[in-house]
Amino acid sequence: MIGFCCSVVGNKLWSQQQCKGCFLSFAFKRKAVTRHIKLFKIVAGQHTTNKQETSSTNPLERTVDTEQAQERKDLYQLWRPTGEELFRQYRIPFGLTNEQLVEKLQLLSESIEDKTMFVWINRDLFGYRFLFWLTGITMKEKQDGDVQTAMKLESLRDWIIESVAKIDRFLVRRVKQAEEKLKGLIQDYSSFKASPEKALGRIVGQYEMDYVCLWVVVYTAVIAWKLRAARSDSPVSHPSSLVVSECRRIMEQKEFFQRKTPNGLKIVAQLFDQSVEEINPRLKELGNMDIQELGRLMTILELLPADPYRLLCRIACNLYDGAILLQYGVENYQIGSVRFGLDPYSFDSESRIPKLNNPFISSG
Numbered sequence: 001m002i003g004f005c006c007s008v009v010g011n012k013l014w015s016q017q018q019c020k021g022c023f024l025s026f027a028f029k030r031k032a033v034t035r036h037i038k039l040f041k042i043v044a045g046q047h048t049t050n051k052q053e054t055s056s057t058n059p060l061e062r063t064v065d066t067e068q069a070q071e072r073k074d075l076y077q078l079w080r081p082t083g084e085e086l087f088r089q090y091r092i093p094f095g096l097t098n099e100q101l102v103e104k105l106q107l108l109s110e111s112i113e114d115k116t117m118f119v120w121i122n123r124d125l126f127g128y129r130f131l132f133w134l135t136g137i138t139m140k141e142k143q144d145g146d147v148q149t150a151m152k153l154e155s156l157r158d159w160i161i162e163s164v165a166k167i168d169r170f171l172v173r174r175v176k177q178a179e180e181k182l183k184g185l186i187q188d189y190s191s192f193k194a195s196p197e198k199a200l201g202r203i204v205g206q207y208e209m210d211y212v213c214l215w216v217v218v219y220t221a222v223i224a225w226k227l228r229a230a231r232s233d234s235p236v237s238h239p240s241s242l243v244v245s246e247c248r249r250i251m252e253q254k255e256f257f258q259r260k261t262p263n264g265l266k267i268v269a270q271l272f273d274q275s276v277e278e279i280n281p282r283l284k285e286l287g288n289m290d291i292q293e294l295g296r297l298m299t300i301l302e303l304l305p306a307d308p309y310r311l312l313c314r315i316a317c318n319l320y321d322g323a324i325l326l327q328y329g330v331e332n333y334q335i336g337s338v339r340f341g342l343d344p345y346s347f348d349s350e351s352r353i354p355k356l357n358n359p360f361i362s363s364g
Contacts, residue, residue, distance in 0.1 A: 079208040079262050080296060081120050090121040094288060095328035098133050101125065105156055119163035124295020124320070126160050128302040134160075171213075171303055178205075178213040182221065182247070189239040196246045197254060204260065211260045216300065216312070218247045219269070224308040264293020268316060283323040291327075294320040 081087075090112075092104060112118045119126055134157050142150035181203040185192045192199045204211050221244040229241075251257045252269050261269075267290055271279050286294075298320050301313035324330055 178217040
């Protein structure tokens, strides 16, 4: 699901009747949809904020090479920002509820010099679920007649979304490019089979986010083939499955690829096939940066609409929420509406805020 409101699914709009569980009124929804279409185009690499461009330089008419040249000048091609001073200046601590996080943001809002950098440092905190929840309380305040509070919340939400759009620009296109690269290995299976490590090494890309997107595609393909094997009750020996499995093995075992893999992704790979009982002790020992990287992966996967991506998002989300619950005691952390394919979710009849069924959160 691309965007931060269930009014937008992929690049298709739902009607008012189809948009269930959303807090947006029809009037506000039309305004929000316009913003979300713009966000979708930015994240997909189809929009630019350059106000001086003419019709002849419309981003929709640009070549991929031109877009790539523009993208490589962008700081946000990195997996995450670097520099201890930035984190000391901008990082919000873990363990805050949504309400506490909003209070903190309202206090900091006027003093933050670089809002985009601030959101980037805290990107894991500003996922789809939080923004959905923030939309909900904004509309509730407006419906209750507290227009001033609603306007403050809406302004807060707007600059967060604008920053997210800048940070994740071209993300969807990058993932599509990674999909094509993996497809190329599968189509040339004989060459891949002769030298799999070299073949994979040729498509890793130059920049951190190129490799991260390739990692996401490979592990999503692993999930897809696992589901297919489970449905057929037999091992899958299709060349696609063999290529995907070998890519995963190389990424996890070869030093060149391990150096390129962010620690949060390594954690997901290590815990990929383990049970909750095996995972919990590991989550209690994770450092804050590891948890942040799990959350960053989650926010990337939230933007990708296919079911296997949602299932990988579910894994990252559960690990992220589980680590925060086990280390900080915050239950139902940022719980909101996010569609994880096969993952069930329930609704609180009083608050109407959807709650994801996280195996790390006990029901008792």
